[in-house]
Amino acid sequence: MNKTKLSSIWIILILAALLLGACTPASPTANPVAPTQPQDQPATADTQAPAAAPTQPSAEQPSGERVTLNLISNWDAGSDPKGKVLQTIAQDFMAANPDVEIKIEIVPDTDMATKVETSFLAQQEPDIILHNWLGPSKDWLADGVVVPLTPYIKEWGLEGKFKESALSDFSVDGELAALPIEGFNWPIWYNMDILEKAGVAAIPTTWDELTDAAQKIRAAGFQPFVIGGKDWTGGDWFLTVITAALGNEQAADLFANGGFSQNADAKAFVEAFVKMRDAGVFADNVEGLEFESMNAMFFEGKAGMVHGGSWSYAELPKELDGKVQLGGIPLPPNAKGATKPFWYSSFEAKGFWVTRNGSAKLDTIQKFAQFFFQDKYMASFVEQTAMVHPFTNLEYDASVLSPLFVQSLALDVDTVEHASVAWAPTNVFDAWYDVTANAFVPGTSAEDILKAMDDLYQ
Amino acid sequence: MSVAAKTSTTRSARASRSRLALRRQVTFWLMIAPAVLLFSVIMIGPLINMFRVSTLDWRGIVKPSTFVGLKNYLRLFQDVHFYRALANTGIHLAVTTLVVLPVSFMLGFFLSQRPAGYRFLRTVFFIPGMLSAPALAMIFLGLYLPDGIINHYLRLIGLDNLVHVWLADRGTALGAVIAVDLWGGIGWYTVLFFASLSNVSKELYEAAQIDGASYWTLIWRIAFPISIDFFGVMVVLLFLWVLMGSAQNVLLLTGGGPGDSSLTLGFYLYRQAFANRFLGYSQTIGVFIFAVGILGTLLVRRITRPRFIS
Numbered sequence: 001m002n003k004t005k006l007s008s009i010w011i012i013l014i015l016a017a018l019l020l021g022a023c024t025p026a027s028p029t030a031n032p033v034a035p036t037q038p039q040d041q042p043a044t045a046d047t048q049a050p051a052a053a054p055t056q057p058s059a060e061q062p063s064g065e066r067v068t069l070n071l072i073s074n075w076d077a078g079s080d081p082k083g084k085v086l087q088t089i090a091q092d093f094m095a096a097n098p099d100v101e102i103k104i105e106i107v108p109d110t111d112m113a114t115k116v117e118t119s120f121l122a123q124q125e126p127d128i129i130l131h132n133w134l135g136p137s138k139d140w141l142a143d144g145v146v147v148p149l150t151p152y153i154k155e156w157g158l159e160g161k162f163k164e165s166a167l168s169d170f171s172v173d174g175e176l177a178a179l180p181i182e183g184f185n186w187p188i189w190y191n192m193d194i195l196e197k198a199g200v201a202a203i204p205t206t207w208d209e210l211t212d213a214a215q216k217i218r219a220a221g222f223q224p225f226v227i228g229g230k231d232w233t234g235g236d237w238f239l240t241v242i243t244a245a246l247g248n249e250q251a252a253d254l255f256a257n258g259g260f261s262q263n264a265d266a267k268a269f270v271e272a273f274v275k276m277r278d279a280g281v282f283a284d285n286v287e288g289l290e291f292e293s294m295n296a297m298f299f300e301g302k303a304g305m306v307h308g309g310s311w312s313y314a315e316l317p318k319e320l321d322g323k324v325q326l327g328g329i330p331l332p333p334n335a336k337g338a339t340k341p342f343w344y345s346s347f348e349a350k351g352f353w354v355t356r357n358g359s360a361k362l363d364t365i366q367k368f369a370q371f372f373f374q375d376k377y378m379a380s381f382v383e384q385t386a387m388v389h390p391f392t393n394l395e396y397d398a399s400v401l402s403p404l405f406v407q408s409l410a411l412d413v414d415t416v417e418h419a420s421v422a423w424a425p426t427n428v429f430d431a432w433y434d435v436t437a438n439a440f441v442p443g444t445s446a447e448d449i450l451k452a453m454d455d456l457y458q
Numbered sequence: 459m460s461v462a463a464k465t466s467t468t469r470s471a472r473a474s475r476s477r478l479a480l481r482r483q484v485t486f487w488l489m490i491a492p493a494v495l496l497f498s499v500i501m502i503g504p505l506i507n508m509f510r511v512s513t514l515d516w517r518g519i520v521k522p523s524t525f526v527g528l529k530n531y532l533r534l535f536q537d538v539h540f541y542r543a544l545a546n547t548g549i550h551l552a553v554t555t556l557v558v559l560p561v562s563f564m565l566g567f568f569l570s571q572r573p574a575g576y577r578f579l580r581t582v583f584f585i586p587g588m589l590s591a592p593a594l595a596m597i598f599l600g601l602y603l604p605d606g607i608i609n610h611y612l613r614l615i616g617l618d619n620l621v622h623v624w625l626a627d628r629g630t631a632l633g634a635v636i637a638v639d640l641w642g643g644i645g646w647y648t649v650l651f652f653a654s655l656s657n658v659s660k661e662l663y664e665a666a667q668i669d670g671a672s673y674w675t676l677i678w679r680i681a682f683p684i685s686i687d688f689f690g691v692m693v694v695l696l697f698l699w700v701l702m703g704s705a706q707n708v709l710l711l712t713g714g715g716p717g718d719s720s721l722t723l724g725f726y727l728y729r730q731a732f733a734n735r736f737l738g739y740s741q742t743i744g745v746f747i748f749a750v751g752i753l754g755t756l757l758v759r760r761i762t763r764p765r766f767i768s
Contacts, residue, residue, distance in 0.1 A: 114732055117520045136518060136735065143520045230626070230715040287716035288626020293604075427517035431734040434539065441628065441717035458533070 067364045068101045070357075072116065073130035074109045081314060081385040082182075085377065086130070093371045100364055113137060120145050120356070127358030127365065130181065133170050133348035134421055135429035140353065141177040147359045148175040156366050158373060166347035166390030178351030179369065180390035182381070185345035185408050186240070186309045187326040194222050194304040203327040205341050207276055210330040214281040217304040223283035226303035229440030231290040235433040236418060237307045238273070240344040241329060243419045245269040247336030255423035258457025261450040265336065270453075271446045272333050273439065287440040311349070313386040313404040326404060328413035342414035347390040348421065428456045512745045514738035523738065530742035540743070542718040543726040546632055550722055551700050553636050558643040558696060563689065565644070566651025567677045570658070584649050586642040595710035598638050599625075602711075628719040631712045635720050638707050639700065647692055654688045655681055690762025694755050701751055723747050 071090070075083035083106070090102040105126065107115045112129075113136035119125040125145065131137055140146045153159050153176065166180035190203045195213065198220035204210040214224035227234045243251045246265050253259075260266040283289065283303055298306035299317050307329070316324060328341025352372070358365055371377075379396035381387040386405040398406070417423075420432045435452045438444050512530055516523035534540055565583070569576050586594070601607045602624035609621045624634045662684075663676050671679070682689065705724035708714055714721035714729060721729075723743065731740035 110733075113518075113735075117518065120520055139518070139521070143518075145520060230713060285623045285626040285716070287628065288623060288631065288712075290713075293626065427521075427735065431736070434729075434734070437715055438717045441719075444717065452538075455537075 066099050066101065067361060068103055069128060069361065069364060069368060070103050070105065070126035071128040071130065072105045072107055072112070072126040074107060074112065075130065076106045082381060082387065085380045085384060088380070089372055089377050093368055096371070097367060100367070102368070116140075116145060116355075123357070125355045125357050127355055127361055128368070129178075129353040129355060130350055131178075131353060133178065133351055135426055137353075138172065138177075138426050141172055141175060144356060146177060146353045146355050148177065149179060149354060150174075150176045152362075152366070152369075153179075156369050158369070160392060161373065162390050163347070163392055169347045170351050178353040179373070180347045180351055182350035183345070183347035183388035183390050184310045184349045185343055185388060185411075186236070186307065187343045187408060187411060187413065188329055188341075189298065189306045189308045189404075190325045190327060191298065191301065191304050191320065191323055192325050193323045194220070194301070198222065198304065200304075203325060204330045205328075206331045207272065207333060211276055211279050211281055213304070215279070218280060223297060223303040225281050225305040225307075226283040226289065226294050226297045227286060227307050227440075228290040228294040229282065229286040230288055230437050232433055233291050233294055233307065234286070234289075234440055235436035236344070237329070238436045238439060239420045239432065240342075240416055240418050241273075241332055242266070242269055243416045243422075244329070244335045244338040244342050244414075245272075245332045246419075248417060251337065251417070251419045252423045255419045256425070258454045260453040261447075265334070266453075267446070267450060268334065269332060270439075270449050274444075274446045274449070277440065278442065282440065287437070287442070310386060310388050310405065310408060313402040313408070314384075316402070316404055321403070324404060326407050326411055328411065337416050338414040340412070340414055342416045343411075344418050345388075345415050346418075346421075347388075349388075424456075431456050508741050508744055508748070511738055512741040516737040518735045519737065526738070530739045533739060534742050534746060539718055539721060539726060540723075543721045543723045546719075546721055547701065547704075547723045549632065550636055550639070550704060551697065554639050554643060554700050555693065555696055557640055558647055559689070559692060562644050562647035562692075563651050563682065563685075564677055565648040566655050567681050569648065569652040570655035570681075580649060580652060583645040583652075586645040587649070589642070591706045592710060594638060594642060595707065598634070598641075598711065602634055625712050626716055628716045631716060631720040635704070635707050635711055635722075638711070639704065643696065643699075647696070650692060651685070651688075654685055658684055686762050687764045690759055693758045693762060697754050697758060698751055701747060701754070723750075 073083075073086060074080075075086045077083035077087040086104065090104060094100060094102055109132065112131050116125055116129060116131075117136070129146070141148060153162075158179065162180055166183065167176060170176060170178045170180050188203075194217060195203070198213070198216040200213045200216050204213045210225070217224040227237055246254065246263075246269065250263065250265060254263060254266060260270075277286075283297060289297070294306060295308070295312060295315070297303045298308070299315070299320065301319065328343050330341055331338060352369065354362075354365055375391075375394055378389060378391060378394055382389050382394065382396045383400050386402040388405075420429055424432065435449070435456065438452060439449045511523075513525060513527055514523040515526045515529070569580055569583075573579075589597070599606070603609075604623050606624075608624065612618065612620050622630050624630045658681060662680055666676055666680055702724050704722050705728045708720055708722055708725040709728060712720040714725050724747065727740050727743040727747065730736045730743060
């Protein structure tokens with residue numbers, strides 16, 4: 001036997017096993033068909049997308065039979081106050097409807113799209129998804145993963161319940177993809193104790209003032225502006241600020257098509273960002289920080305400023321009670337999209353999606369949706385979790401609200417779009433965070449950042 | 459015996475040997491055929507599919523895909539992140555191989571001499587192999603955190619200037635990931651080398667010691683040449699592990715950051731497939747890793763092939 005040849009065969013096979021075991025995604029030819037509708041999508045590509053979702057409800061389960069609704073969410077009752085409210089709703093619903101069981105599966109937001117889409121391919125997707133309207137989920141309606149809810153708002157008695165802007169945030173081409181549950185706002189938090197110790201008289205409103213404040217804070221022995229340069233926290237700050245710098249019209253064009261390197265305003269913005277970064281505005285090692293380490297640094301009183309979302313209002317430690325003032329993001333130079341400090345605020349944080357599988361249980365889902373969206377439960381979300389709500393008229397006990405939440409309601413700021421969420425093709429949504437993560441790395445030049453931005457659109 | 463008869467006998471013997479060899483070949487292939495067949499069926503299809511997917515523009519598993527030929531390969535060689543990942547993987551491979559294998563070999567030799575307590579030590583060395591990757595990552599997170607064990611002791615002994623945010627510092631993130639592999643790898647490979655070196659006859663060492671050989675000589679001039687074939691297999695395993703399996707530690711500890719400072723090829727493949735959802739491009743990276751794996755393996759096997767066998 002030729003040992004060399006035999007060895008080579010085995011080496012190739014073992015390599016293949018190692019590599020494929022870890023890396024190979026499912027074959028693109030896997031092509032599930034919506035159970036209630038024949039696949040009729042034209043085969044214009046190498047592999048076909050799953051069939052479009054049925055626009056009408058399919059046959060409901062036989063009456064009298066016990067029904068299970070599978071719900072997937074990142075709200076974990078063990079660690080997230082919103083999860084506790086969700087759990088209460090599910091338990092109350094099951095008590096009122098003994099023939100229905102609600103099974104809640106917890107999946108981190110970052111894994112949600114993969115989890116939903118792989119289960120969709122296996123025709124095992126959950127019936128209801130509680131998830132945001134970002135990146136991949138924006139295509140779920142077109143891809144047939146979820147069914148449009150436009151016809152059901154009225155049928156389910158929910159007409160007039162939601163703010164128009166909230167419905168608009170979850171709509172595509174006039175079709176409602178999900179019922180809005182949670183909104184957010186995203187200001188800058190200032191630790192006024194630290195600012196005072198550093199001799200910063202007022203919270204900064206421009207990048208020049210921000211740079212000046214940061215240097216004073218550093219001199220006083222604190223970290224200045226902490227943000228998660230490595231993850232979405234820094235990325236979303238960058239992608240919000242660039243909208244304020246460019247204005248909606250330019251940002252929409254650039255984020256849809258690329259061409260940043262050739263755009264004078266984009267170039268000026270990135271150069272200003274690099275200058276600010278190199279002036280030490282951000283906390284040390286900002287390029288290695290992420291959501292948890294960012295919050296930890298601010299909550300422990302080590303940093304003067306943080307870009308924190310409304311989802312964290314309820315988490316403010318007691319030691320910082322009364323010491324934190326909210327403000328808008330300071331204006332970048334020559335901003336075309338904002339006239340005063342601004343924030344990114346929308347209702348895209350959480351929606352109630354009904355999947356293709358769920359469309360086979362629409363009667364039960366209707367019952368659950370009507371139960372879920374009752375004012376008393378939505379008020380619980382607001383009162384217990386400082387949730388920004390998407391409803392036209394919701395009564396809740398304002399005396400129990402988080403002080404930061406109350407402060408945010410009175411904030412006088414401009415609202416800008418998140419450039420990538422609003423205009424970038426969904427297939428580059430996540431890749432934008434690679435670009436922004438590198439932008440926070442000291443030494444990355446403006447040219448490198450602009451090139452990386454354009455490379456996404458090749 | 460005449461010359462003709464001799465020739466005839468020789469031919470007959472050759473034919474007989476040839477038939478025997480053929481029979482052995484056939485028997486050999488028949489015996490291993492079920493395993494090879496099964497393995498091939500399971501492996502070849504997905505393997506071909508990997509090459510096929512690498513020629514697709516495919517942006518998510520529920521999305522349609524289109525054939526783009528070699529476009530993904532052209533993109534690969536113009537991708538600055540790919541080159542950073544390649545460089546980091548090279549560093550990871552070099553450091554891990556040059557540290558883990560020699561140290562493990564020496565420790566394995568030490569254990570094979572069966573010193574007092576060697577059974578206990580063998581168990582201790584094996585412990586990293588019994589820890590799951592997330593458990594291992596949690597242990598090292600405890601070490602690396604800003605207020606973690608390493609910084610605590612550095613402050614305790616007055617070396618405050620060496621205190622780092624180990625996973626968030628571009629200068630230390632890759633090293634922090636490599637250290638996990640070193641810690642886990644040394645123990646694991648020590649146990650494997652111990653098992654191999656335990657089969658080496660003690661008389662060889664005793665004879666060498668009588669001739670005045672030091673332990674260093676025993677290890678590298680006697681034990682190593684005897685075990686070079688096994689050593690080569692270990693090099694291949696470690697090489698493949700770092701090349702393909704290192705993604706998990708990067709994912710759990712640094713996410714490839716800060717920036718691209720701890721980005722490795724395996725993790726870059728993961729990120730493109732599961733975070734950025736460039737499935738076709740991710741498999742292009744997979745094909746590259748596959749090719750490097752084959753070439754590296756063949757090279758290592760050639761270098762470590764035993765030379766004293768006639």
